[in-house]
Amino acid sequence: MKQIKAEDIVKTVSELCIKSCTTLGDDWWQTLDEAINKEESPLGKDILKQLQENAKLAAATKEALCQDTGVAVVFLELGQDVHITGGNLYEAINAGVRKGYTEGYLRKSVVNDPLIRKNTGDNTPAIIYTDIVPGDKLKITVAPKGAGSENMSALKMLKPADGREGVVQFVLDVVKTAGPNPCPPILVGVGIGGMFEKAALLAKKSLLRPLGQRNELPHIAELELELLEKINNSGIGPQGLGGRITALDVHVESHPTHIATLPVAVNIQCHATRHAEAIL
């Protein structure tokens, strides 16, 4: 059995919070270059260039890409042969978030209660999802999520008869309603199947996949491309000011479901596709 010290988890999570809020992945840079080439609107092109300039500055100065450094959503893949020592796993994650958001001068955006709404002052608690997997490693992914895009997300319980067409229509409706609010160009995460909460979680997890990478299932990959084309025909464009590039990509994840149901969840992610991972 492998031992992992809680203090190492604190340190790793803290570093991942800062890294994810200040730097974007290679996939992002490549996708943005392609988007600038494809964008027909001069204003749209200018906006995409400002976003690249912004990302360059953020990486160079370790300044947050966006002031909404969000809620820290943390995904864990915990090997079943791992033993955490010297502390409690979830407390260690929260201590890491506290440390990262304080030392990184990131904005604290968490309130203690959805109705009382008092800022907790240190961006905790994190939202944590844990999968137990074979092996003796712990993979930690920190994905800060801002409100502008989260607020434009939606879920619907379709009827099986609505089928693929119903899914396409619902995704397009959500993107159109969102318009400029989620800071397009966006990444559209879609979860279909499972149950109510499973679809939402699939949609959220799909945002972690690198931009430009297709689902392994051919019929889902095809659905992704069709959705991307239709979304980019909407004309919404960068920042919603009109243009070709409304979405950088569409990621769909699916799961077996009940004979009588077809849940669809759409989780919108802004251009700041922030996530960082580490393996202990």
Added chain:
Amino acid sequence: MIKLTTPLDLDTVKKLKAGDQVRLNGVIYTGRDAAHKRLVEAYEAGEKLPVDLKDQVIYYVGPCPAKPGKVIGAAGPTTSGRMDRYAPLTIAKMGLRGMIGKGLRSQEVIEAIKQHGAVYFLAVGGAGALLSQRIKKAEVVAYEDLGAEAIYRLEVEDFPVVVGIDCHGNDIYQEGIKKYKVG
């Protein structure tokens, strides 16, 4: 590219058209939901307001904390729609001339913009690090207890914005999307 220096008078604003790219210079004030709520409550209670907004521009932003030696942290626009409840009154009664934010505005806000000759500017949502570099000075002038949501007086240099809604009610969101929509 149009260069403007705040405060903005009616004549200046009348010349702006939706879609114009503008660089702002001078003083602007920050304000989000909580600060707007307090301003409007103070106005309704007949109290003296902590800032004179006549001909001024409010930037809807809740910045990241400043690192040591820095003026301000990342400071991009927040979703303006949350201020729609307060904007018509700040325009009509407090003389506010301009707003900077991102996203759609309500019909009431558009009407107030038209009636009083105001303007709604857009800054690039998510370009917080870039925009923070154009802020040269920042000091809290009211509601310090609100932290990131307090009202700050900012001095900006070549702060990049686009005219979103001009004083004639033209809305770039409507026009821009129509132009690039397929089918």
